Each structure stands twice: as structure tokens, then as C-alpha cells.
Amino acid sequence: MLDRTFRALADPTRRRILALLRDGDRAAGELASEFPMAFASVSHHLQVLRDADLVLSRRDGQFIIYSLNTTVFQDALQHLMEIGTGAGRRRKGARRDA
Amino acid sequence: MLDRTFRALADPTRRRILALLRDGDRAAGELASEFPMAFASVSHHLQVLRDADLVLSRRDGQFIIYSLNTTVFQDALQHLMEIGTGAGRRRKGARRDA
DNA sequence: GCAGTATTTAGATGATTACCTTAGCATCTT
DNA sequence: AAGATGCTAAGGTAATCATCTAAATACTGC
Secondary structure (H helix, E strand, O other): HHHHHHHHHHHHHHHHHHHHHHOOEHHHHHHHOOOOOOOHHHHHHHHHHHOOOOOOEEEEOEEEEEEOHHHHHHHHHHHHHHHEEEEEEOOOOOOOOO | OOOHHHHHHOHHHHHHHHHHOOOOEEEEHHHHOOOOOOHHHHHHHHHHHHHHEEEEEEEEOOOEEEEOOOOHHHHHHHHHHHHOOOOOHHHHHHHOOO
16 A cells, blocks of 8 residues: 555656646646656556555546545555654664764 | 665665664564565665664674664654654745745 | 685576557547 | 547566575684
8 A cells, every 4th residue: 555655756757747736737648748758658657646646536527537545645654753763662772873 | 874775775675684683683684584585686785774874783693683773763853843844934925825 | 724604796587667659539620 | 330549458578586595705613
């Protein structure tokens, strides 16, 4: 579950799509035109993001509008935080730098 | 740069390694014994994590001790936060859910 | 320096991924 | 209903990835 999330985040094109969506919802074609690859390829990336629940899509006439699903980011963030910022407990003898 | 970070985070084995390291530094073999795969495979994962600067390694006698490099997590976290939590500005007309 | 332990590197293989082009489906306009 | 537009699905290919086994390197202790 989290697995698909991080896998989806691993690609720079997809992260860029997410960054674009942060500034507002966008149609698939509108997004695709920002990238130097074929429309179908961007559509594929959108599907990966959709499978990971990182984005939501809805049809608006002949357009399909994508938007961020921020709640899933929260989960990923929380996971990273637990690892990286000591948000979880630490064992007694543990040292992380000498 | 961030690319390698997220790519490294995309694998569940590597995330589990990181979670183990959160509880304290560990030798490579000690980490490897936690996984059902060959030592060499875990060693490979450790190298990926090292290339991503997510972990640091130092030699201690015949052991090689791995530890978290928390600062790189901060970068990744910040990046995710900028995307997911509205840490950045949002355009005027933007709506994310209807 | 030889034997043993700890770990990495090398080379091979099967699975997954990212991209392309082409084909298909849904919707709008006329 | 025909044609145009917006988008996705299918099929193919080359690159990358996760894993394995086997060999190499680094250190310890006799």
C-alpha cells in the first residue's frame, strides 16, 4: 500500500506532475503538454499516480481533471518522519553519530 | 539528487533497513540476517542507500557499521511537504475537491 | 602468512519499468 | 451520425532492477 506510494514518487516526471497539481487541478492533456514525451506516456504516469492514490481524477465533459489526494501524502510523510526525525522511540544504547 | 533519494525509498526492503537503523546503528551482516535473501542482496541494497546518502557507513574492525543520515530525510520530507501539505502558495482559482 | 569471519564486487537471469506508436473509447459539435 | 478532440489501453522494445551464486577484498588471530 505504502509501497505503491513510494514507487510512484520515485519517478521525476511523476513528482513534477504532483508539483504542477499542487498549484491547481489540471486536465490530463494540459499536464501532458508540459512534458517532452508522448501524451500516452504522461497518461501512463497519471495511471501510476492514480493507482497509488496520490491523485484523483474526475471527468468534466471531455476533459479528465486530475487533482492531488493530499491525505496519502500525509501517510508517506508520516512514514518518513518516523524514520528520519526520531518521531518514534529510540532504543537505549542507540547512537546515530559518533 | 533527490531522485536517487526517492528511488532508494521505493523498495520495501530498503525502507525496512532504514527502520531498523532508526533503532540504532548496525553492522551489515546483522542487518542482512533480518531478511530472507542472500547477504549479497542486502549488501546491494545498502549500497543503493549509501549512494542516496540516506545511510552512512564506517568500518569498525572487521565489521562495517551502518547508520542513518537524517539530514537527507529532512530534504525528502520537505519536498513531500511542499507538494502535499500546501506548504507552498496556491494559485487563485485552484480547488482540489469539489 | 594461513584460516576464518565479514562484507563487497562481478556476472548472470528474470521481472519490472518507461517510453514509443497504434488503436480504441468517450465526449462534444455540427 | 460523422468528424474532431481528449484521453486511455495494448503491444513492443530497450533499459533498469532485484535477486542469485561465485569470486574477491579486508580484517583478526593464530
